Amino acid sequence: MASPLIIAVPKGRILAEALPLLARAGVHPEAAFSDEDSRALRFAxxxxxxxxxxxxxxxVATFVAHGAAQLGIVGSDVLAEFAYSELYAPVDLAIGHCRLSVAEPAEMAARDDPRGWSHVRVATKYPHVTAEHFARRGVQAECVKLNGAMELAPTLGLAPRIVDLVSSGRTLAENGLVEVERIMDVTSRLVVNRAAMKTRPEVVPLVEAFRRAVADASKPLPFRGGVGVGDAGAGLGETPPTPNPSLRGRGEATS
Incomplete structure (x- = not known):
């Protein structure tokens, strides 16, 4: 019996946006997936x-690149940062819209001109993307690697600027920061392990199911006898679980 296909999905805001696409592609998680008291990480x-x-x-990208999962949902920011050659990203899922930007304190921005930068010190969890961006501009970048709480770096003297994901800009504003330069626009992508694409024949139909799910995203999700109709799993005879409202908390992007 073949081992199951494993899809890696991210925690947080993006997962809430991804659930309708998963349903359209015929992938409905078991009830435990929506149990906020559950600490399980793997689900049927x-x-x-x-x-x-x-x-x-x-x-997500690491699990898929190393073959622990065959498919995954991951932001284009992560793909750019790690640049795994083992990954194929065939579908832009058109969710998780945000941007990767440079931000600095408002009082600094009032007298600053990014066009005049020759050296910058920034706090970020994207050191490779950041360094490459500034290298293309001829700017030397010193990157301080952080995994979170980026907005504290300028106020505590760790780095005068940050590079982070921005959605509405509210979190920046609440911490006295303003966006001064956009590095890249970000959306979530369906990624596939390249080896699995060649060796697992069931991968291609699932990729196409996601492609159709994105194309049909503006249409109401049809139901047949209480069961969501998806491209890959319609008529399974079980009612898909209701997405957990607790998944709609803050995700990876700065709000």
């Missing part, structure tokens, strides 16, 4: 032979 689905694992957003 209503689609035979497909399982989900729920991991940190930055770890």
């Amino acid at each position: 689905t209503h689609a035979p032979g497909i399982e989900l694992i729920r991991v940190r957003a930055f770890d």
Whole structure:
């Protein structure tokens, strides 16, 4: 019996946005997936032979690149930072819209001109993307690697600027920071392990199911006898679980 296909999905805001796409592709997680008291990380689905694992957003790419999962949902920011050659990103899922930007204290921005920068010190969890961006501009970048609480860096003297994901900009504003330069726009992508794409024949139909799910995202999700109709798992005879409202908390992007 073939081992199950494993799809790695990120925790947080992006997962809440991804659940409708998973449903349209016929992948409905088991009830335990929506149990906020559960500490499980691996879940069955209503689609035979497909399982989900729920991991940190930055770890999705690693799980898929190393073959621990065959598919995953990950931001284009993470793909750019790690640049795994083992990953193929065939579908832009058109969710998780945000941007990777440079921000600094408002009082600094009032007298600053990014066009005049020759050297910058920034706090970020994207040191490779940041360094490459500034190198293209001819600016020397000193990156201080942080995994969170980036907004504290300027106020505590760790670095005068930060590079982080920005959505609405509210978190920046609440910490006295303003966005001064955009590095890249970000959306979530479906990624596939390249070896699995060649050796697991069931991967291609699932990728196409996600592609159709994105194309149909503006249409109401049809129901047949209480069961969501998806491309890969319709008619499984079980009612898909209701997405957990607790998944709609803050995700990876600065709000």
